[in-house]
Amino acid sequence: MAHMRSGALLTQVLSLTLLTWAAEDYDYYTWQADNVQSGHFHAKQPQCVDIPADLRLCHSVGYKRMRLPNLLEHESMQEVRQQAGSWVPLLAKRCHSNTQVFLCSLFAPVCLDQPIFPCRSLCEAVRNSCAPVMETYGFPWPEMLQCHKFPNDNDLCIPEQFAGQQVAPTPASEVCPPCDSELKTDTILDHFCASDFALKMKIKEVKKERNDRKVIAAQKKWKVLKAGELRRKDQKKLVLRIRNGADCTCAQLDSLEGSFLIMGRRVGQQMLLTTIHKWDKKSKELKFAIKRMKSHRCPIFHTVFQ
Template sequence: MKNLLPILWIFIWLFVFPSLRASEDEYIWNSDMEIHSYGKSPQCMDIPEDLRLCFNVGYRQMLLPNLLGHETIAEVKQQAGSWVPLVHKACHPGTQVLLCSLFAPVCLETRIYPCRRLCEDVRDSCTPIMEAFGFPWPEMLKCDKFPQDDVCISMNSNDTVNSAGPSSVCPPCDNEMDTDVILEHMCASEFAIKAKIKEVKKENLDRQIILQDKRKPVKLGSLKRQDLKKLVLYLKNGADCPCQQLENTGSNYLIMGRWVGKQYILTGIHKWEKSSNEFKKALKKIKSHKCQAFESVL
């Protein structure tokens, strides 16, 4: 029995980064994929509404400690929050299933891990989006850790990728004027500025974005004022994907980015539209909004 039967799958699901290497006094992975606890005994608890990643995932209760060694719901919320933006990008229909099977495993007598195939499918679909924001596929989701010849969580054979697939728009260029989307882009960024675009050039697989001289900081973060004057951004792997904002050099934009390797990469670009209530609300929240700590997704 390689995979869960469809009826069990229906029960389990209706639908950027911590390390898997926990300290020795918490949890370890062994060869048969079981987690051993040296602390709290396993317990079932209701999935709280503010666990955005997994609330309404299709089952009501989760197991703690979870399959990543998190003992408290506070720790689960802190770490899981970093993954919400990736789910919203809709890069694969199994993204939430894969993540919640680890962060909020269904409360059964036997712990059930995600199938290796599910992990590989999500990885192959979502890695390009993660890389566009400067995040690699993390160690915690190294797919060969998961079973392929055992009972495990997979996509139902009737669940296929939407024929339209995820949006072909460059990930940082999502043009949705939505407060949550803007704040999610901000949380994947280190700084935000107001500026107009002077020129866009293709450079290998990327696009180089040169800004006009007038650049107003919204949130500097790690960016220093002296760096702001010579700031050049890169849209990673964005040479050919559509980005409507980069085609209109006459408008002001809210431009967000972060330092990756030896470049500043573009992580978000939204038209500076003060007539939009959603945009005004996002601007007010940007400086005080508390983001989850991104270690090694969206």
């Protein structure tokens, strides 16, 4: 069996794993003796473990087992859950068809005898499509995912899926990212965790300013669900921006009647709008999400985007 995990056969197995997502057919339980990865020493020997159902970023990736420690040097499943959970909102934005492939190759690497990193071209493709979405929320592309750190395509690495093919953009690409979220409990809670503050509020008016869209809150017409970085002086005249949102569509803002669920982040002196939903009293998903906000335990979102 050890000979089957080397050379050309390993490449063949990896190719099958990546192209058909059938990694569950190739469970490896023994590992090389060394425990040094990428120049870092790990106290624990690498092991093959089940991808837990609550690892939402990667549970649906297409294979069932992952290598731990992973390729981001997370040694415990608790740490993997905490850090990976912060990326679920980005995955929901569908900014690139390979986002989950790329992120899970690092957070939940497939079980092979040696670690297989994503190719540089895969990183660049995802970064080029998703970095603008992250910028909308005030996050730069993180240092830990700088593409020059990953191997060239002629090395053994995970390639871009659909490479060389024209992938049709989804209609959601024309929607402002904060306006493109499902009114589902889990999705609402993901964005709740990713935001500094959350409010139930009415909107006075919406204006365009250069490339941004400004959402101006109606005074004394709100309820604070999560205070976070929201200060008292901010509440006197709250203006939220949709960065680069002047020309994208936002159906929620077509009518300003009624109340809205608004979530946002402070970035410097600006308050960025991260999520907006109409406050639908009949929505069981919204009602359940609001109830769960009081006790929901969020991952440490800000530690990921550094």
